[in-house]
Amino acid sequence: MACPQCDLLHRVDEISVDSTARCARCGTVLFTPRSGAIERLVALAIASLVLMVVALTFPFLEMSAQGFSSHASVLDTITAFAGGFMAPLSLAIAGFIVFLPVLRLCAMIYALWPLIFDRPPAPGATAAFRLASNLKPWSMAEIFMIGVAVALVKMVGMATIVFGPAFWAFGFLVVFVTMIDVMMxxxxIWRILDTR
Ligand SMILES: [Zn+2]
Structure with a gap:
């Protein structure tokens, strides 16, 4: 196994659960099996899907200035560029912050769910888990939140801003997805899918 940081090659043996294999040269974590990790991953993925539904259906931000007020949901943001030559931008936003993250979470739940109950993997579980791994760089909900944060810093002096439930749902979604990436x-998981 090559260290993802410094490329040093290691010959790896099995290590016991709850211990950590590190690179001998730079100390990067190579793998770290944790007891109960799959249950937690599935729980976080399901919670993230619920939060995504909240983020899409509730208002995101409401702002008011000089008697005018306006509110926007995530769907408004996505459809804001739907007309004219900017339409591909709408598709890209919808894909990167909604469809791909949802697809990734669903693929992950599909692949990992049977493993919780010590059952053999579902048909196509390896393809589903590979899809979930490949989609990781393309799920950009957190990039969207950074964009929102930058816009808020610019607007906060000009208007009164109220955060809607969708804002907090999206914020927690970003935290949960980060926890999934850290715990995964x-x-x-490949070894478990292989042996079963
Ligand atoms: Zn290394």
Missing amino acids: CERT
């Missing part, structure tokens, strides 16, 4: 030990 892909090598361990």
Whole structure:
């Protein structure tokens, strides 16, 4: 196994659960099987899907200035560019912040769900888990939140801003997805999918 940081090659043995294999040269974590990790990953993925539904259906931001007020949902943001030559931008936003993250979470739940109950993997589980891994760089909900944060810093002096439920749902969604990425030990899951 090559260290993802410094490319040093290691010959790896199995290590016991709840211990960590690190690169001998730079100390980067190579893999770290954790007890109960799959249950937690599935729970976080389901919670993230629920939060995504909240983020899409509730108001995101409401702002008012000099008697005018306006509110926007995530769907408004996506459809804001739907007309004219900017339409591809709408598709890209919808894809990167909604469809691809949802597809990734669903693929992850599909692949991992049977493993919780010590059952053999569902048909196509390896393809689903590979899809979930490949979609990781394309799920950009957190990039969207950084964009929102930058816009808010610019607007906060000009208008009164009220955060809607969707804002907090999206914020927690970003935290949960980050927790999934931190807890996910892909090598361990591949081994379980392999052996079952
Ligand atoms: Zn290394």
